[in-house]
Amino acid sequence: MSKKRTSLDAIMARTAANEDKPAEPPIVVAQKPAPVPPGKPGNRPGVKQQTAYLAEPVYEQLRRLAFEERAKMHDYLIEGLDLVFRKRGLPGVEELKTGGQ
8 A cells, every 4th residue: 555645735834833833942962072182183293295296197007006906006106206215325215214223
């Protein structure tokens, strides 16, 4: 057995009836805010964010490579920086992270 559909007239009548009643104030539950850790939220200590603008074909190739090898695009960027540093006789990424120890 199907339900009878509500008519627009019935909806409008209910709306009009509800408008005549005084609005009840909403129930507000006070919550204690979560403590904010020291430092800027969202930042990792000892890490700086850098934006790289890549041409669309470069980005797509990097994305495909990361997907196919189940790696992160970030890892390839770090690997590339490591190669640039070593090519110029500078300490590599891991050496810089550990302080040359």
